[in-house]
Amino acid sequence: xxxxxxxxxxxxxxxxxxxxxxxxxxxxxxxxxxxxxxxxxxxxxxxxxxxxxxxxxxxxxxxxxxxxxxxxxxxxxxxxxxxxxxxxxxxxxxxxxxxxxxxxxxxxxxxxxxxxxxxxxxxxxxxxxxxxxxxxxxxxxxxxxxxxxxxxxxxxxxxxxxxxxxxxxxxxxxxxxxxxxxxxxxxxxxxxxxxxxxxxxxxxxxxxxxxxxxxxxxxxxxxxxxxxxxxxxxxxxxxxxxxxxxxxxxxxxxxxxxxxxxxxxxxxxxxxxxxxxxxxxxxxxxxxxxxxxxxxxxxxxxxxxxxxxxxxxxxxxxxxxxxxxxxxxxxxxxxxxxxxxxxxxxxxxxxxxxxxxxxxxxxxxxxxxxxxxxxxxxxxxxxxxxxxxxxxxxxxxxxxxxxxxxxxxxxxxxxxxxxxxxxxxxxxxxxxxxxxxxxxxxxxxxxxxxxxxx
Amino acid sequence: xxxxxxxxxxxxxxxxxxxxxxxxxxxxxxxxxxxxxxxxxxxxxxxxxxxxxxxxxxxxxxxxxxxxxxxxxxxxxxxxxxxxxxxxxxxxxxxxxxxxxxxxxxxxxxxxxxxxxxxxxxxxxxxxxxxxxxxxxxxxxxxxxxxxxxxxxxxxxxxxxxxxxxxxxxxxxxxxxxxxxxxxxxxxxxxxxxxxxxxxxxxxxxxxxxxxxxxxxxxxxxxxxxxxxxxxxxxxxxxxxxxxxxxxxxxxxxxxxxxxxxxxxxxxxxxxxxxxxxxxxxxxxxxxxxxxxxxxxxxxxxxxxxxxxxxxxxxxxxxxxxxxxxxxxxxxxxxxxxxxxxxxxxxxxxxxxxxxxxxxxxxxxxxxxxxxxxxxxxxxxxxxxxxxxxxxxxxxxxxxxxxxxxxxxxxxxxxxxxxxxxxxxxxxxxxxxxxxxxxxxxxxxxxxxxxxxx
Numbered sequence: 050x051x052x053x054x055x056x057x058x059x060x061x062x063x064x065x066x067x068x069x070x071x072x073x074x075x076x077x078x079x080x081x082x083x084x085x086x087x088x089x090x091x092x093x094x095x096x097x098x099x100x101x102x103x104x105x106x107x108x109x110x111x112x113x114x115x116x117x118x119x120x121x122x123x124x125x126x127x128x129x130x131x132x133x134x135x136x137x138x139x140x141x142x143x144x145x146x147x148x149x150x151x152x153x154x155x156x157x158x159x160x161x162x163x164x165x166x167x168x169x170x171x172x173x174x175x176x177x178x179x180x181x182x183x184x185x186x187x188x189x190x191x192x193x194x195x196x197x198x199x200x201x202x203x204x205x206x207x208x209x210x211x212x213x214x215x216x217x218x219x220x221x222x223x224x225x226x227x228x229x230x231x232x233x234x235x236x237x238x239x240x241x242x243x244x245x246x247x248x249x250x251x252x253x254x255x256x257x258x259x260x261x262x263x264x265x266x267x268x269x270x271x272x273x274x275x276x277x278x279x280x281x282x283x284x285x286x287x288x289x290x291x292x293x294x295x296x297x298x299x300x301x302x303x304x305x306x307x308x309x310x311x312x313x314x315x316x317x318x319x320x321x322x323x324x325x326x327x328x329x330x331x332x333x334x335x336x337x338x339x340x341x342x343x344x345x346x347x348x349x350x351x352x353x354x355x356x357x358x359x360x361x362x363x364x365x366x367x368x369x370x371x372x373x374x375x376x377x378x379x380x381x382x383x384x385x386x387x388x389x390x391x392x393x394x395x396x397x398x399x400x401x402x403x404x405x406x407x408x409x410x411x412x413x414x415x416x417x418x419x420x421x422x423x424x425x426x427x428x429x430x431x432x433x434x435x436x437x438x439x440x441x442x443x444x445x446x447x448x449x450x451x452x453x454x455x456x457x458x459x460x461x462x463x464x465x466x467x468x469x470x471x472x473x474x475x476x477x478x479x480x481x482x483x484x485x486x487x488x489x490x491x492x493x494x495x496x497x498x499x500x501x502x503x
Numbered sequence: 504x505x506x507x508x509x510x511x512x513x514x515x516x517x518x519x520x521x522x523x524x525x526x527x528x529x530x531x532x533x534x535x536x537x538x539x540x541x542x543x544x545x546x547x548x549x550x551x552x553x554x555x556x557x558x559x560x561x562x563x564x565x566x567x568x569x570x571x572x573x574x575x576x577x578x579x580x581x582x583x584x585x586x587x588x589x590x591x592x593x594x595x596x597x598x599x600x601x602x603x604x605x606x607x608x609x610x611x612x613x614x615x616x617x618x619x620x621x622x623x624x625x626x627x628x629x630x631x632x633x634x635x636x637x638x639x640x641x642x643x644x645x646x647x648x649x650x651x652x653x654x655x656x657x658x659x660x661x662x663x664x665x666x667x668x669x670x671x672x673x674x675x676x677x678x679x680x681x682x683x684x685x686x687x688x689x690x691x692x693x694x695x696x697x698x699x700x701x702x703x704x705x706x707x708x709x710x711x712x713x714x715x716x717x718x719x720x721x722x723x724x725x726x727x728x729x730x731x732x733x734x735x736x737x738x739x740x741x742x743x744x745x746x747x748x749x750x751x752x753x754x755x756x757x758x759x760x761x762x763x764x765x766x767x768x769x770x771x772x773x774x775x776x777x778x779x780x781x782x783x784x785x786x787x788x789x790x791x792x793x794x795x796x797x798x799x800x801x802x803x804x805x806x807x808x809x810x811x812x813x814x815x816x817x818x819x820x821x822x823x824x825x826x827x828x829x830x831x832x833x834x835x836x837x838x839x840x841x842x843x844x845x846x847x848x849x850x851x852x853x854x855x856x857x858x859x860x861x862x863x864x865x866x867x868x869x870x871x872x873x874x875x876x877x878x879x880x881x882x883x884x885x886x887x888x889x890x891x892x893x894x895x896x897x898x899x900x901x902x903x904x905x906x907x908x909x910x911x912x913x914x915x916x917x918x919x920x921x922x923x924x925x926x927x928x929x930x931x932x933x934x935x936x937x938x939x940x941x942x943x944x945x946x947x948x949x950x951x952x953x954x955x956x957x
Contacts, residue, residue: 076892076893081892153860197892198890198891198892199892201922202889202890202891202892202919202922203890203919203920204920204921215818216818217816217817217818217819217821218816218818218860219815219816219817219818219819219860219888219890219891220816220818220819220822221818222888222890222891223816223819223888223890223917223918223919223923224918226890226918226919226920226922226923227918227919227920227923227939229920230919230920230921230924268818270818270821296818296821296822296825297821297824297825298825299824299825299828299829300828301824301825301827301828301834302821302822302824302825302828304824305817305820305821305824305853305855305857306821333942334822334940334942334943335822335918335940335941335942336939336940336942336943361673362671362672362673362674362677363671363673363759364669364670364671364672364673364674364675364722364724364750365671365673365674365677366759367671367724367750367751367756367759367760368674368750368756368788368789370751370753370755370756370758370759371750371751371752371753371755371756373755374753374754374755374756375753380755399759401759403759406607406672406673434673434676434677435656436652436656436657436673436676436677436680437652437656437673437676438530438535438651438652438653438656439530463677464677464678464680464681464789465656465657465677465680465681465684466657466658466680466681466683466684467658467684468655468656468680469677469680469681470684485681485790486788486789486790487789488787488788488789488790489788489790
């Protein structure tokens with residue numbers, strides 16, 4: 050099987066973009082796309098195509114894409130399904146090689162004839178296409194944004210290292226919205242729908258070479274070309290982590306796929322086997338996926354799997370211990386020097402190291418300093434419950450400064466309301482992953498260890 | 504073994520409360536407790552005991568509890584550990600029968616002599632005690648509040664039906680803070696620490712009879728008297744659900760317990776066996792516990808386990824299907840009438856029923872009406888991704904009105920940022936449990952079905 054390396058750069062970095070099918074109605078898809086380009090601060094140039102209008106949102110409306118004077122790098126097609134082939138012919142005449150087709154109404158709705166027609170046109174004109182039946186692309190850096198969902202409903206994320214490739218548009222946008230709310234930073238987001246001629250493998254290959262992508266998240270319902278996927282994923286996962294969740298791992302779930310993106314499903318065993326072979330981090334749930342993405346984006350390779358727990362809540366220490374055992378991690382044993390230093394602080398020299406409910410920021414700092422220097426500790430799980438009265442807000446600086454030394458991964462657990470969230474956001478903005486519950490943090494640590502252990 | 508039914512009402516409803524050990528220093532425990540009573544709007548009467556002050560926060564300071572003229576219903580003791588026995592003697596003289604001892608420094612720190620002394624004094628004077636080494640009690644209705652954590656760090660929850668019994672103070676307060684942020688409503692919260700003479704079983708028995716408690720959550724590290732626990736939990740769980748999480752289910756976790764609350768641990772198998780015998784809902788993680796609490800608080804008994812999924816996101820339908828299979832639930836099959844009605848709406852008659860990305864609020868209403876009336880459907884899993892442009896905010900009313908009919912449980916899934924959260928909060932405030940991810944929702948449904956299936 051021939052693997053063609055595609056340059057998908059235009060889908061994220063295009064300068065001159067034509068939106069084909071911009072309605073005057075502000076609620077229609079094409080109009081929303083135009084508005085999002087405008088409001089989002091896209092730095093390139095937009096060209097609007099609508100045969101029945103002169104001007105939309107102060108943009109000149111071209112009757113046809115061929116009438117645009119300048120070179121077009123990328124077309125976003127939002128016309129009704131029956132008009133898509135005609136739009137493709139126009140793109141071909143205009144020498145546009147890259148298109149995003151957001152329109153639905155192809156094989157996923159049983160319109161196989163139209164589907165075949167579109168496919169053959171794309172082949173004939175050698176046009177690369179994301180979609181149809183998709184949201185398309187969002188780039189947090191360039192602000193290229195074909196997601197036809199209004200910004201008040203779907204917040205756009207800040208710049209960061211996570212890229213998310215998602216077959217399903219609704220799943221993708223919901224998750225993107227949630228992740229934005231939770232402060233995750235993104236590089237690129239792609240909802241690729243029916244994957245007519247660009248599929249998840251092509252996108253993963255591109256993101257593997259993208260300097261701004263640190264970790265790739267993948268929601269997939271079906272993979273058409275398994276060999277291609279395995280070949281590419283194996284190579285990419287040597288460069289950066291790929292986290293995948295497979296929808297339709299049960300028979301009933303698989304049946305639901307057919308009417309969604311028309312993809313062929315496959316058993317959970319086959320997919321999990323392939324994923325493991327590629328050192329892909331497997332997420333069982335959507336919640337897992339983003340919790341894993343956070344640690345893999347922010348943390349570098351740990352030396353080993355010996356975890357030291359530091360806590361001001363005894364119960365959280367216990368739950369962490371249980372989770373460490375269940376996730377096949379190990380407990381660090383303090384070095385002789387560390388033991389001495391910890392005893393000097395009047396603390397029990399155990400793992401979890403319990404600083405007790407009256408722990409001060411200074412005590413956290415002292416213990417963290419010891420743990421950072423202890424060669425027996427590979428990973429620090431720092432539990433800081435900000436409800437206890439003697440922790441001051443300086444704890445944020447203590448954690449960040451320790452982490453900035455880049456000696457070993459520090460993972461923080463803190464649970465709470467507004468006050469806690471404030472401290473968490475500050476810590477996370479400085480590349481320390483924070484989790485709400487000890488079990489979540491330990492599971493994420495296990496994925497970090499597994500990914501780098503292979 | 505004799506089971507004494509204790510009336511623990513004073514711990515939540517006491518009118519006249521003495522706080523013994525109120526420092527003038529606003530950062531000290533006793534002072535924070537006083538402040539929380541004052542700021543929280545406690546309707547009863549507070550008496551301050553401090554031998555070295557005249558007045559604290561405008562309250563007259565009594566040299567000794569015995570000097571207080573009025574009858575005292577409950578004493579909160581916050582003096583240093585060595586002074587606790589003396590305080591107990593004072594309480595006895597003042598005929599106080601109920602005390603909360605927040606002070607730590609007993610067996611959990613190896614001070615067995617002091618521990619024994621305190622225990623025998625309580626026995627001698629027949630004083631009921633919550634603690635020592637605990638946060639004590641919070642009642643969302645009466646505002647009785649011995650939690651010595653400032654309110655800006657630990658938000659207090661609104662009134663509701665969840666009561667939370669927690670051996671660990673830090674775990675309890677962190678979770679309480681988080682749950683408050685997420686809009687959960689509470690009846691009572693108890694951190695009972697070393698459980699010297701009131702233990703989890705006593706508290707569960709009391710909450711079983713408490714009209715304001717709809718569901719009991721329990722975090723436990725060790726249960727001293729297993730038979731007593733099983734006897735009580737069996738009875739209570741026939742009245743209302745108990746959800747339990749056991750800390751220290753692994754050997755290492757169990758070892759960590761000893762230095763925390765000094766409780767005896769036990770294997771996961773023993774605990775899980777006992778929990779199952781009592782029809783206690785088992786939570787594996789803290790995250791689970793509150794997700795389960797939500798559905799058990801808000802939903803009544805479902806007729807069976809046949810779930811109908813309604814979605815506007817195909818991918819979420821697929822993930823829900825997978826989760827339904829994994830959690831041993833069943834897919835509802837629409838009745839003949841429902842099939843006809845759904846076809847009329849130009850929808851595929853499948854489960855998941857996919858309303859597609861252009862679903863309107865009206866379509867949701869139409870389908871929800873059909874599902875509410877269909878006798879083949881026991882439970883409705885309604886996925887509403889608010890990012891799609893044609894759902895209006897009226898969807899909230901549609902969901903609430905359907906739920907108000909009380910025909911069958913409706914569980915909502917929606918994922919997103921600010922806009923989504925706003926709609927979610929409105930829906931939840933009207934007794935419809937909402938979840939962020941389909942997998943979480945289905946797992947919660949499975950617990951609801953299991954609890955009522957026994």
